[in-house]
Amino acid sequence: xxxxxxxxxxxxxxKDRKSxxxxxxxxxxxxxxxxxxxxxxxxxxPLGREVQSHLGYPFLALEPSTHDLxxxxxxxxxxxxxxxxxxxxxxxNVGSGSRVVEAGTGSGGLTxxxxxxxxxxxxxxxxxxxxxVLNLATKNLEKLGLLPFVELKERDIEEGFDxxxxxxxxxxxxxxxxxxxxxxxxxxxxxFFGATLPTTNQVVRLIEALPEHGFxxxxxxxxxxxxxxxxxxxxxPMDRMIAHTGYLIFxxxxxxxxx
Numbered sequence: 001x002x003x004x005x006x007x008x009x010x011x012x013x014x015k016d017r018k019s020x021x022x023x024x025x026x027x028x029x030x031x032x033x034x035x036x037x038x039x040x041x042x043x044x045x046p047l048g049r050e051v052q053s054h055l056g057y058p059f060l061a062l063e064p065s066t067h068d069l070x071x072x073x074x075x076x077x078x079x080x081x082x083x084x085x086x087x088x089x090x091x092x093n094v095g096s097g098s099r100v101v102e103a104g105t106g107s108g109g110l111t112x113x114x115x116x117x118x119x120x121x122x123x124x125x126x127x128x129x130x131x132x133v134l135n136l137a138t139k140n141l142e143k144l145g146l147l148p149f150v151e152l153k154e155r156d157i158e159e160g161f162d163x164x165x166x167x168x169x170x171x172x173x174x175x176x177x178x179x180x181x182x183x184x185x186x187x188x189x190x191x192f193f194g195a196t197l198p199t200t201n202q203v204v205r206l207i208e209a210l211p212e213h214g215f216x217x218x219x220x221x222x223x224x225x226x227x228x229x230x231x232x233x234x235x236x237p238m239d240r241m242i243a244h245t246g247y248l249i250f251x252x253x254x255x256x257x258x259x
Contacts, residue, residue: 002063003045010061011068013059032053047063083223084223087223095118096118096122100124104126108136111137111146115149125161161185171196180215214254219250227241
């Protein structure tokens with residue numbers, strides 16, 4: 001049984017599906033439209049139960065998932081959606097102990113998921129050229145206690161990556177085809193390359209360039225997520241769905257023979 005402790009993150013979800021993530025502090029209170037929830041009513045108590053605000057409105061008190069944390073991030077840029085992030089973690093074999101390079105960092109949504117996947121013995125190296133965006137990502141990751149597993153770098157990757165023989169490398173950039181030499185140099189033999197792009201013309205440019213720069217096993221995929229209304233008497237699709245969010249491109253580094 002998971003018991004909530006001081007400094008833990010707790011996910012609170014109401015009957016209307018509105019949710020809040022709080023870090024527990026003795027004496028603190030969460031003030032929301034449905035009343036006040038005292039942190040002291042959660043600290044030392046098991047999660048997976050119902051709590052009530054001072055107005056009697058019920059909330060489920062739960063441990064937050066990586067999905068919950070990503071959607072709760074403060075953001076200044078568009079982040080990758082959890083449906084794409086979860087798939088790429090599997091596709092690129094990212095797990096505990098992995099060394100992963102990422103560019104650009106953005107608000108830190110993917111960085112968050114990578115850090116939780118590689119901890120505690122792995123490392124994420126994340127590159128971003130915009131100092132304001134990198135500052136926000138730093139605050140987001142620090143708030144979640146993930147900075148020990150991430151090395152953030154304010155730099156243009158045209159200069160290349162500091163790391164070599166990394167397990168995986170992911171580019172969330174407008175023009176990833178311009179940085180394939182740098183990506184190839186950073187990856188280990190057979191390492192996993194990934195990228196995301198919003199339009200087909202960008203995808204074409206990338207998949208044309210990948211074989212020319214020592215990459216093979218190229219794949220292009222798109223994920224559509226269709227949620228349903230979980231009501232037994234009238235189960236049906238939701239009125240809205242997250243459809244196209246971006247194309248995912250994957251490849252593997254191949255060692256080029258030297259003459």
